[in-house]
Amino acid sequence: MANPVLFVIAHPDLGQSRANRHFAASAKSIEGVDVLDLYKVYPDMFVDGSHERHRIDGKSTIVLQFPIYWYAAPGLLKEWIDRTFSYGWAYGTNGNALKGKNLLLSIATGSEEKAYGPEGVHHHPLDEFLLPYKQTARFCGMNWLDPLVYYHARASEKDHLIAHGEKLKSRLSELVHAASKQEMSHGA
Ligand SMILES: Cc1cc2nc3c(=O)[nH]c(=O)nc-3n(C[C@H](O)[C@H](O)[C@H](O)COP(=O)(O)O)c2cc1C
Numbered sequence: 001m002a003n004p005v006l007f008v009i010a011h012p013d014l015g016q017s018r019a020n021r022h023f024a025a026s027a028k029s030i031e032g033v034d035v036l037d038l039y040k041v042y043p044d045m046f047v048d049g050s051h052e053r054h055r056i057d058g059k060s061t062i063v064l065q066f067p068i069y070w071y072a073a074p075g076l077l078k079e080w081i082d083r084t085f086s087y088g089w090a091y092g093t094n095g096n097a098l099k100g101k102n103l104l105l106s107i108a109t110g111s112e113e114k115a116y117g118p119e120g121v122h123h124h125p126l127d128e129f130l131l132p133y134k135q136t137a138r139f140c141g142m143n144w145l146d147p148l149v150y151y152h153a154r155a156s157e158k159d160h161l162i163a164h165g166e167k168l169k170s171r172l173s174e175l176v177h178a179a180s181k182q183e184m185s186h187g188a
Contacts, residue, residue, distance in 0.1 A: 001183055002058040002059070002173070003032050003033060003034045003059075003120075003176075003182065004032055004058075004059055004060040004061065004072055004176055004179030004183075004185045005032055005033040005034065005059065005060070005061045005062075005063060005172060005175050005176055006033075006034050006036060006055065006056060006059045006061070006062050006064045006071070006150070007024075007027040007033050007034065007035045007036065007062065007065060008024075008036045008038060008062065008063065008064050008065065008077070008080065009024040009027070009036070009037050009038065009045065009063070009065045009066070009073050010039065010064065010066040010073055010077035010080070011066065011067060011074065012039050012074055012076070013039075013066075014037065014039065014040075015085070017067070018153060018154055018160055018161070019067070019108040019146070019153035019154070019156075019161060019164075019175075020065060020066065020067055020108055020153075021079060022162075022163060022165050023065055023106060023108070023150070023164075023168055024037070024065060025182075026165040026166075026168050026169050026172075027065070027129050027168065027169075027172060028078055028174065030169055030172045031168065032172075032173075032174070032176030032179070032180070033063075033172050033176065034055075034127060036055065036060075037152075038076050038077060038080055039074075039076055039136075042076060042080075045075070045076055045079060045185050046074070046080050047083040047084065047169055048083070049083035049084050049086055051083040051124070052080065052083065053084055053086070054091055056097070056098070056101075057097070057161055059100040059101065060102060060175070060179040060182070061101060061103075061104060061145075061175045061176075061179070062102070062103055062104070062142075063083050063102070063104045063105075063106055063172070063175075064103070064105050064106065064133070065076060065107075066105075066106075066107060066108070066113060067107070067108045067109075067110075067153065068107055068108065068109045068126075068129070068139060069108070071122075071129045072129070072132075073103045073133065077147070079097060081136065085098065085140060090140045091139055091140055094151045095139060098140040098141060098142050099140070099141035099142070099171075100141065100142070100143070101142050102132070102141070102142065102145050102175065103136075103143065103144055103145065103148070104145040104148070104171070104175070105133055105147040105148070106129060106147065106148040106150075106168060107126070107130075107148070107149050107150065108149075108150045108153035109126065109149065109150070109152065109153060110152070110154060111151060111152065112151050112152045113151045113152075116151075118153045119182040127147075148164075148167065148168060149169060150151075164182070
């Protein structure tokens, strides 16, 4: 069976990253997870949509790991979605390739959680900024899973970072196990 989880890490400077680099390493340690380092694979920013669609075939879950940049994902992740989730594949006539797959966002923010509230500098809860991703999932018939959020990513305690990495690992393991259970029940 192909690895059921695709973990897409979108960070333009992973060498300087604290949180996202740690979480990408956490994901790499889990059997059943393929890790795609977008900025490494596409340094010129030209995403090969057809290649990416093949990469998703057979996956049950897509995880998007990224730092929040100006209330959204870094640009190359948007380009990846634009090029990959195409008409006739992700949506529209016969466009059901993503139907039933899970979408999990795993996000790091610079700000503390309290900054994402009516009294905070960002004025809105983080969930509201994630609406385009949520609706994209819905439009393509995907299951939206509760995002994993790591606030205050550059200044948090080391123990906290490690604990969050463990939480991500458990979540990924659960998704891998759920996929193999489903495959066994289909094969039975
Ligand atoms: C261009 C840019 C825009 C950013 N915009 C936001 C933002 O809108 N909200 C926020 O909380 N942090 C913002 N940050 C902070 C990053 O989210 C934070 O540095 C990152 O999640 C830390 O993860 P890393 O250690 O993996 O780089 C921004 C950082 C950069 C470089």
